[in-house]
Amino acid sequence: MIKVAKHYDAIQGYIPAVPVEVLAKSLGFSPQEMIKADANENPYGASGKVADALVKACYPHLYPDPGAVNLCSKLADFVAAPADQIMVSNGADELILMLIRLFLEPGDTLINLPPTFDMYDLHAKLSAANVLEIPRKADFSIDYAALRKAAMQPECKLVFLTTPNNPDGQLMPKAEIEALLDLPIMIVVDEAYIEFSSNDNFGRENSIISRVPEVQNLIVLRTFSKWAGLAGLRVGYGIFPAWLMPHLWKIKQPYNVNCAAQAAAAACLDDLDYYQDTIQSIIAERERMYKAFSALPNLKVLPSQTNFLLCQLQGHTTEDVCDKLKKEGILIRGYNKPSCPNALRISIMKPEQNDRILQGLEKILKGGTPS
Template identity: 45%
Template structure:
C-alpha cells in the first residue's frame, strides 16, 4: 500500500461537516428486526401508505425507452405542471426531489461564509445543504407552539444579512402551517424566501403561495411528488422560481437527475389527479382518527397537524425507549431529542390498520 492518503485531499470543511442522519432503509430494517417487510408498519418518513397509483406502476413496467437518457428539461412534466398549477412552464424546474432543488438554490447563491437563515425545529436538509455549500447557517428558533418568531426573523435579517431564508409550510416535524400574513411579512424583507411546500397538498386549500412566485422576485416555492403522489422512491419534485433566476439554474443543474421513470410516474399522477385526491381524503380522514387515538394515550400529547404526520410530546415516559419498544414490534416512528423537540415522536399517517397496530404497540410497550 502506498503512503498516499486520499483523505488529505478532502475539502477542509467536509472534515467537520455533521453527517445527515437518514432513517434506515426498509430492507435494512427488515433484516435487523428479523421481520418480513410486509409485517413492518413504516410511519417514520412521511411516505404515502397507499404508494403510487396502480396505473403508474403498470406504466413503469411498460416503459419503452429506459435505455434512452431522459429529457434534461423535463419539458412534458413542466408543461403538465404548468397546466395544472397555472404557473408558466418557464418558471418551473423539476429535480430529483425537492432535496435536489434545496441544494441547487444554495449552490447557485452561496459564496463561502454567506448566511442562510433557518427556523428550527424544521427539516434537516436546509442546515445540511447550507453547511455543505459552506454557508453560515443561522437559526431563529420557532416559538414553543412552533409559530415563526417574526420579530426575531426581522432582526436577524437586519443584523445577519442572509441571502436565503428557508421556511417549510406545513413545517416538518410539527405540521403547523405558516399563516399567509406571516409569509407576506417575510416577503417584505430583503432576502430570498425559499418556501418549502412539500406537504401543502394535505393542508386546506388557499394555504399556498405558489401562484405568487411569479409576481415576487424574492420567492421560490418548492413542491414534491414524494408525499401526496406516493413517489418518494422515484425522486421527483419541482420548484417555481423568479424568471430572472431561471437561466442560472438551468446553467448549473445536472442534466439527467429526473429519471425517465420518475417523469413517467409524475406525469401519470398529474393526469390522474382525481384518483390521488381520493387517496388524500383517506389520509386526511385517518389523520383525524390518528389524532384522537394518540390523544387517548395517557403519555402522549399530539400537536394538531396540517401535514401527513403528527408530532407527539412524550410525557412521563422515556421517548427513546418507547421508540425502541415500538420498533421491536415492527412499528417504526421518528424519535427526536434536540432543542425545541425534547422527547418527541413524529408519526406519519398510515392506513387505518397501521393506526391500529401503532396504538396496540403503544399499549403493550412495557
C-alpha cells in the same frame, strides 16, 4: 497528505436508514408486517397509471428530456403557474442544494428556523455557508421579530419557510408569508406537505404559488414524494421568478430527473381522482389518530395539516418508545434535540396499520413505569 476540504470536518453527515427488509429479518418479521411510519411516505402507493407509464412511456436506452417538457406542462396546469418558471428535480432535496449553491457564497449565512427539515442546515454547511438559527417558539410559530432583524444583516441571504412545517405539521398562514416578502433576502417556501392541508383541492388555497410570478424574491418548492407516492423515484419541482431560471439552468445537472421518474410523475397528474381519494383517507385517519393519541396518557399531540403527527412525550424517553415500537415491527421518527425535545413524529398509515401503532403506543405509555 491530501485531505478533503476543511469545512467537512465538523459535519456529522447523513446516516442512512437500515433497509426495511434487513431490519424485518433481524426483528423476526416479514417485510410486509413492518410498519414504516418514519418518513411520511404514502402508504397507498402510487396510482396504477404509474406502473403503465413506466412500461409504455419510458425509454431506458435514451437520455431523459433535460427540460422535462411534458411534465412541466402538466405541472403548469396543476399549480396554475407558467411552465417556463417551473423546474423539476431529483427530489425537492436537489433544489434545496441548488438554491443554497446559487445564493450562498462561503461565509454567507442561511437563516434556519429549527425545528424544521434538516436538509436546509446540512446542505448549507456542506456548502461552507454559515447557519444562523432562530429557534421557533414553544408552539412552533416563528419568531418574526428575530427573523426580520436577522434578514437585515448583509451576510444573510436565504431562508426556508416550511408550510406545513416538518416536524410539527402546522401550516403557516399565507398572510404571514406575504408579510415577509419585503425582506431583502430570498424566501423559499417549502410546500412539501401542502396537498394534505385541504380535503378537496390539493391544498391550493393554502399555497403561495400564485404570487411567485409577481414577486422577485419568492420561490416555492414541492415534491411527489409525499402525496403522490413516488418517494423512491425522486421527483421534486419548484416555481421560480423568471429572472432566476437562467441561473438555475446553469447549475442543473443536465439529466437530473431520469426517464422513469418523469413518466411516473406525469402519470400521477393524469390520475388526480385517485390521489384525491387517498389524500382524503389519510386526512380522515389523521383526525382519527389525533383524537386517539390525545386520549393517551403522557402524550401531547399537535394538530397537523400533513400526513404525520408530532407527539410530545412526558415521563418517557424518545429512545425508549422508539426502541419498544421497533421490536413490534413499527418504525417511527424520534426527535430529541433542544428545538424539539422528547418527541415522536408518526406518519399516517392505512387504518389497520394505524391501529397497530396505537395499540403499541398504548401498551408502552400505559404499561411502562415512567422514567
